[in-house]
Amino acid sequence: MATKSESRPRFHLAFPVTDLEAARNFYVGILGCKTGRESDRWIDFDFFGHQLVAHLVEPQDHPSVTxxxxxxxxxxxxxxxxxxxxxxxxxxxxxxxxxxxxxxxxxxxxxxxxxxxxxxxxxxxxxxxxxxxxxxxxxxxxxxxxxxxx
Known part of the structure; x- marks a missing residue:
């Protein structure tokens, strides 16, 4: 039987990265996330119980930040x-x-x-x-x- 904390809604966010291995090193090695499913174009991360999906994009396609x-x-x-x-x-x-x-x-x-x-x-x-x-x-x-x- 699921506990209340296990049945709470989880947040999902897909975001662009320009290097999957660098993303893996950062999210796993620095932040302590675990990985889930992955392919040669994306990686799922367990981000404090929420699903982040890093999607590989070309550097010129990564959005700028204001x-x-x-x-x-x-x-x-x-x-x-x-x-x-x-x-x-x-x-x-x-x-x-x-x-x-x-x-x-x-x-x-x-x-x-x-x-x-x-x-x-x-x-x-x-x-x-x-x-x-x-x-x-x-x-x-x-x-x-x-x-x-x-």
Whole structure:
């Protein structure tokens, strides 16, 4: 019998990469994802319980990224990631630092000590896909409409 956590909806995202082996090294070796099905043109990754599918594209076909200003940072408009527990996020930051991962936006805390306090960071994969990892001090604030303006 499936538990509630096992029966929750899973998110699926397909995204372009320009080098499948570099993608495998990053998502498995750096982020700790497991692989699923694959072919010579794509790889499935278990990304925190969600299905990511890296599809091989030619470098000239990879989309460019525009940014928006948030907290004085140039946040890539196209990005994906995971929302971790606060302690899990702190451990994840240490893991990335120990592996020498370059941060696009260094880890920092938004709304520190206030309602909606959250930690965030941005990195990029070898194909220049941007990933954001964040944690809320109170996960109940995730969709709260009364938070201060971003």
């Amino acid at each position: 940014t928006n200003a948030v907290d004085g940072h140039a946040v890539p408009a196209s990005h994906f990631g995971a929302i971790l527990d606060w302690d899990q996020y702190q451990q994840f930051v240490l893991k990335l630092e120990q592996q020498g991962v370059e941060f696009v936006i260094e880890p920092y805390v938004r709304f520190e000590g206030r309602q909606g306090e959250q930690a965030t960071l941005f990195i990029r994969d070898p194909s220049n896909n941007y990933l954001e990892f964040k944690a809320f001090r109170d996960i109940g604030m995730l969709f709260d409409k009364d938070l201060e303006s971003y």
